[in-house]
Amino acid sequence: MKISGNTILITGGGTGIGRGLAEALLKEGNKVIITGRRKAKLDETIKANPGIIGIALDVDDPGLVDDIAQQIAREYPELNVLINNAGIAGLENLSEGKLDTAESIVTTNILGPIRLTAALLPLLLKQKHAAVVNVTSGLGFLPLTMMPTYSASKAFMHSYSESLRYQLQDSKVEVKELIPPYVQTELGGERQKNDPNAMPLDEFIAEVLSILKSDPDAKEICVQRAKSLRGAESSGNYDAIFKGFNDAMKTGSFATAGIEV
């Protein structure tokens, strides 16, 4: 994927990682369109970064996803990069038998990117160079058991990205996976934004941009800090890492997690 001269749609671009990517990619010389449900967050981002374009979108609504695809084809027919970044997370105690959190996560984190990719792919396939970037998580490779559906949604999107990449291998559409570690955003609530155990957002975005520049063909964008989660399974020590990580996280003890998150 080239780093400049693209027209890029970033879902969830009004906050956190999506906003960080939008700002950095605008500075690199791209046209950037951000979406999200909260218009106020889109407006804040646009005001601070003249040039960014905002379109309200709830990715949970298949009708709205089709509408935005048509709008993009009309107004930005040169769109060549889709970053499926919007996502939600939630804690679940599976013995309670409640399904609301699981159902919401599946709708937003799985059906959202599947539907938006399907709706925009006809346009992306027409471009000289195009890319779909799916934002997964280190937890897709080593589940945090207190967030079972969230972790599984990211494992799903890893697998789906592999299949999409294979199916599109003879096209001009690249498929990339962006694998964040634990980053200072409000994904898990206000506290996470200042959690010293999480990677500062600006450092994360700078490392992502540096990988995009130094290795434009990389299928996975995995910052150094996410590598221990990404490599847990291939380490040969998965069971011990899984138990050590989840036992430590139960008490919030990052120091004893035995792995960088």
Ligand SMILES: NC(=O)c1ccc[n+]([C@@H]2O[C@H](COP(=O)([O-])OP(=O)(O)OC[C@H]3O[C@@H](n4cnc5c(N)ncnc54)[C@H](OP(=O)(O)O)[C@@H]3O)[C@@H](O)[C@H]2O)c1
């Ligand atoms: N921060 C981390 O530690 C971390 C780690 C690994 C992976 N990630 C992934 O990184 C991505 C971005 O998360 P973040 O950390 O930047 O958290 P965030 O600031 O909460 O960003 C999530 C974004 O998704 C949007 N969104 C949520 N539901 C949506 C929906 N139904 N329709 C449209 N937009 C929706 C939100 O905007 P609205 O609420 O306005 O719609 C928000 O802008 C997520 O996929 C997350 O799973 C984050």
